[in-house]
Amino acid sequence: MKQLVVSLTFSHEKALGQQVLELEMTLADSEMEKLFVDRFGTDGRSLIKVRAPGRVNLIGEHTDYNDGFVFPMALTRQTTILAKRRKDAIVRLASSMEPQMVEFSIDAPVKKEAPKWSAYPRGVAEALRLKNLLKVGMDALVFTDVPLGGGLSSSASFEVASGLALLTVNNAKLGLADLALACQWAEHHYAGVPCGIMDQYISAMGVKDHAMLLDCRDLSTRQIPLDNAQIEFLIVNSNVKHELVQGEYTARRNQCHRAVEVISRAFPTVKALRDVSMTMLEVCRMELDPVVFRRARHVITENQRTLDFAAALEAKDWTKAGQFMYASHFSLRDDYGVSCPELDALVDICGTIPGIYGARMTGGGFGGSIVVMGRHAAMADAVVAIDDQYPQRTGLQASHFVTTAGAGAQVVKDLAL
Ligand code: GLA
Secondary structure (H helix, E strand, C coil): CHHHHHHHHHHHHHHHHHHHHHCCCCCCHHHHHHHHHHHHCCCCCCCEEEEEEEEEECCCCCCHHHCCEECEEEEEEEEEEEEEECCCCEEEEEECCEEEEEEEECCCCCCCCCCHHHHHHHHHHHHHHHCCCCCCCEEEEEEECCCCCCCCCHHHHHHHHHHHHHHHHCCCCCCHHHHHHHHHHHHHHHHCCCCCCHHHHHHHHCCCCEEEEEECCCCEEEEEECCCCCCEEEEEECCCCCCHHHCHHHHHHHHHHHHHHHHHHHCCCCCCHHHCCHHHHHHCHHHCCHHHHHHHHHHHHHHHHHHHHHHHHHCCCHHHHHHHHHHHHHHHHHCCCCCCHHHHHHHHHHCCCCCEEEEEEECCCCCCEEEEEECHHHHHHHHHHHHHHHHHHHCCCCEEEEECCCCCCEEEECCCC
């Protein structure tokens, strides 16, 4: 049956090319359970099921690790894990997308070993083990319809789902906010990405039909309802793979750190770029490397845009909100240097469509996706324009889907049910 999973994937790839990335999770529970039984050679009794969504960030990019504001929403696309409690401390993991089964033990520090995708569950298991929350392991099968490498937090959704599965089979209690922090720890220590808290937090704590204004300094949140009748969000994947681990993300973090070092000499109360105003930055301009100055300017202006965007959305002023999205994109492109020609082309194409209010790159950058906000009727026009112009301009095919805000992580089927 392992064969069947693989051949199903191949036939989709052949038939649909890039579209395979955008395959919606349509497997029924019974089909997933059958795949689990085939993969683990065990019965399907006492299976638990958990899910954790990917995310799209509407605005507030590269602000989370500067103690700033972000405004993401959870997607309806998600990582789903079926798991069965084991009696010993072994975790066995299989993925519907990977041929290789992963096995590790949680009765000692979890080893950092190949394959690469296992870094996420390994790291989360270690974070939970260090909190003394785990006694037994599990057999687990992972499914996802979050496009991998699409800048939509497929890894955070995998981390949060892995953590929730481990907690559930152990009957262990941990608040979702603490689970998000444990997953961030995993990303830092096992995946090697010094990420902020946004992705794991929204995956764990998202609320259906709401976007979440998160203050990354004190982790306070405001859930802001989205008016689905008047606005829709289109996600367009440039199909340029982003690779945060390859240094650029870390380089940006270091530049922000450098800016704070310099600015805090003149303004000792400054602990993070969150505390810096444009006036303060101007005062320090001569002491700052010009690149570091621009990086800091992005973060300072982006924090304000995020608050202004949230206010415009609450006031249902879509045109104004959309302008903040474009401004965010240009700032990420020009000051922060994390866009790429493909993302710029997509934003440019969407900017010409009547009824589209705003568009911007979303996530870490260097590829991945853009998010487009507009009226329902405009979405089809945007898709036609993208399909027509993007291949001509870049030689690539984009994939896209319209989304509403989904719910955060959930145990769908518990041990007791
Ligand atoms: C990645 C990181 C987040 C955040 C974004 C940029 O998605 O995981 O923590 O820094 O990039 O906003």
